[in-house]
Amino acid sequence: MSDVLYGGAFDPPHLGHVAVANAARARFGVERLVVLVAERPGHRRVHASARDRLDLARAAFPADHVRLDPHPRTVELLRAERFDDPLFVVGADQFRAFGSWSEPNEVLERARIAVATRPGYPRQQLRAVLDLLDRPDRIVFFDLEPNANASTDVRARIAAGEPLDGLVPGAVAALIEERGLYRDE
Numbered sequence: 001m002s003d004v005l006y007g008g009a010f011d012p013p014h015l016g017h018v019a020v021a022n023a024a025r026a027r028f029g030v031e032r033l034v035v036l037v038a039e040r041p042g043h044r045r046v047h048a049s050a051r052d053r054l055d056l057a058r059a060a061f062p063a064d065h066v067r068l069d070p071h072p073r074t075v076e077l078l079r080a081e082r083f084d085d086p087l088f089v090v091g092a093d094q095f096r097a098f099g100s101w102s103e104p105n106e107v108l109e110r111a112r113i114a115v116a117t118r119p120g121y122p123r124q125q126l127r128a129v130l131d132l133l134d135r136p137d138r139i140v141f142f143d144l145e146p147n148a149n150a151s152t153d154v155r156a157r158i159a160a161g162e163p164l165d166g167l168v169p170g171a172v173a174a175l176i177e178e179r180g181l182y183r184d185e
Contacts, residue, residue: 003083004028005111007036007069009151010053011046012176013060014168016091016149020116021061024089027142028114033089035066042072042102047155048181056181059171073102078110086111087140092121095139099132108138116144158182 006021021033037057039050046053050068058066071077074088088111090098095115098104107113115126130136154167159182164173176182 002028002030002085002087002112003034004030004087004089004114005034005036005083006064006089007038007074007077009038009041009044009046010035010057010060011048011151012053012056012154012168012182013172014149014151014154015166016147018060018169019144019147020089020091021064023116023142023144024114028087031063033061033064034083035061035064036069036077037066038072039068039070040072052175052179052181056172056175059175060169062171075101075103075107075110078107083111087114088112089114089116091115091144092117092126095129096125098129104132105134108133108135112138112140115139115141117141118144118146120146155182159184 004024006024008017010017021035024033025031035057037050037054054066054068069077071080078086090113092115095113101107117126130139149167154164157164157167158176164176
């Protein structure tokens with residue numbers, strides 16, 4: 001069976017992330033994902049420490065194998081570690097920028113990419129990315145129910161002192177509160 005990998009900054013993890021993980025488990029018939037929390041994401045600034053984001057991800061994905069990914073780029077992870085026929089799960093919004101990833105064609109040589117799409121997402125934007133790739137046959141799409149959650153919005157609500165009901169798993173909200181995370185955004 002293939003290793004199914006789901007990576008991100010998870011700053012913080014929200015119900016949209018959980019929905020992607022659940023849909024991937026169902027679509028690809030895996031019980032447990034390898035959830036990779038980017039220790040030092042090469043593509044974005046993070047607001048919480050790697051340790052806090054790891055703990056938040058463990059709270060969000062309690063049934064999965066959650067660990068830090070010390071590599072700033074996906075291609076570096078795939079070069080450095082051995083996975084069994086890896087399938088790397090991303091959201092449609094991340095895939096839209098796949099052409100700008102570090103060495104996207106090498107990523108596709110080392111792993112297949114599973115793209116979570118949702119109704120109403122502009123498919124032509126995804127097709128345009130496929131046209132840039134040497135191995136578009138290594139991309140598989142799967143459907144996801146719409147979920148408008150974004151980590152940016154969650155952090156803004158925390159900073160404003162607003163409740164997180166319906167945005168993050170309860171265990172994540174409890175950890176954020178307990179540690180006072182994202183208050184100074």
